[in-house]
Amino acid sequence: MAEPKDHKLFIKSRFAKRGIYWLPNLFTIAALFAGFYAIVQAVGGRFEQAAIAIFVALVLDGLDGRVARLTHTQSAFGAELDSLSDMVSFGVAPALVVYVWALKDFAAMQTVPLLGPWLSTKLGWIAAFVYCACAALRLARFNTNIDVVDKRFFQGMPSPAAAAVVAGLVLAMTEYQVKGADVKWLAWGLTLVAGLTMVSNLRYYSGKDINLRKSVPFSAVVAIALGFVLLISFAGTLPELLFTLFALYGLSGYALWVYDKLRGKRLPPPAAPG
Secondary structure, X not given: OOOOHHHHHHHHHHHHHHHHHHHHHHHHXXXXXXXXXXXXXXXXXXXXXXXXXXXXXXXXXXXXXXXXXXXXXXXXXXXXXXXXHHHHHHHHHHHHHHHHHOHXXXXXXXXXXXXXXXXXHHHHHHHHHHHHHHHHHHHHHHHHHOOOOOOOEEEOOOHHHHHHHHHHHHHHHHHOOOOHHHXXXXXXXXXXXXXXXXXXXXXXXXXXXXXXXOOOOHHHHHHHHHHHHHHHHHOOOHHHHHHHHHHHHHHHHHHHHHHHHHHOOOOOOOOOOO
8 A cells, every 4th residue: 555645745854854953963073073083193193183183173163053053953962962072172182182292291301399299290181181171161151151141252262262272382383393392381381271261251252243244344354354464474384374363362352351451341241152
């Protein structure tokens, strides 16, 4: 006996919907794979590939939400999966990459005055763990504050940006064949600052209120073009450019805090982290 036509249409429609809902999650899984790949490459001593993989995860993480909104396939499952993927790609992966690249060398150095032998040899993994823990705390804060905050600003530096700063340092130094052991103190300080900035109350512009359909003054377009020219001029290679861009974004939160203090304004409620 032949199946009713409407029954076949129902099955086809159901599977089509399930396929659409998997689309943004595929981008999230791809970002998760990039983070895992970064860890594997770091363990194998291929730090350039590890850093590049973190930037790939950053791009994929930016796409999954946009794909979900464009296809109207947002879901609670997708949001939870995205948070778990972010923890791996922007929490665990950068911490492990920078640890294997530079911070593990603290275990072989002599005792630092005033710190003692135990703390001196543990400085590397302490900084890596602080970064990883701060990424987890940031994601937890984001999940609890998402519905009650100003969407125009992030509260603290977004975890993808913090990961890009750490990975950008590794990529830029590797471009010039600088070993992590030679800049371990720089890597240590940057890792700590990036981690603590994630859980700070500094405001970071999210860009979510930008309307690409809205007209802007011609001078604004010229200023943006000149900004790109200056960045490319001072940062001659792509690794330098990426590190410079995300480092400037990281500093923008501190600059905005100073600006608000100088103007004597009361800071508005902090926005959700990204």
